[in-house]
Amino acid sequence: MNEGIVNSHLQEADRHLRIAQEEMSRPAEDVVAQMVCDHSRQSILHFLTAFLQERGIDVPAKMRMRDLIARCIEEE
Numbered sequence: 630m631n632e633g634i635v636n637s638h639l640q641e642a643d644r645h646l647r648i649a650q651e652e653m654s655r656p657a658e659d660v661v662a663q664m665v666c667d668h669s670r671q672s673i674l675h676f677l678t679a680f681l682q683e684r685g686i687d688v689p690a691k692m693r694m695r696d697l698i699a700r701c702i703e704e705e
Contacts, residue, residue: 635683642675670694677701 649668652660677697678688684704688697 631682635679638675638679638682642672642679645669645672645675680704 645668649665649672652665674694674697680701681688681697681704686700686704
């Protein structure tokens with residue numbers, strides 16, 4: 630496990646989550662739903678990748694979310 634890579638993914642996940650949360654805290658008419666969805670998705674991808682890399686599993690850069698989830702379930 631490369632702790633630096635894991636921490637980097639966790640930091641990116643937190644950053645994307647904060648952006649999505651900030652967008653959601655705007656008045657309803659000002660919220661850009663696509664922005665919330667995109668940043669939430671990126672956050673999830675980074676959290677899943679960190680989970681796998683923490684267990685010593687290399688994750689390709691362009692792995693689909695469903696494949697990441699399936700791999701996480703295998704490693705649980």
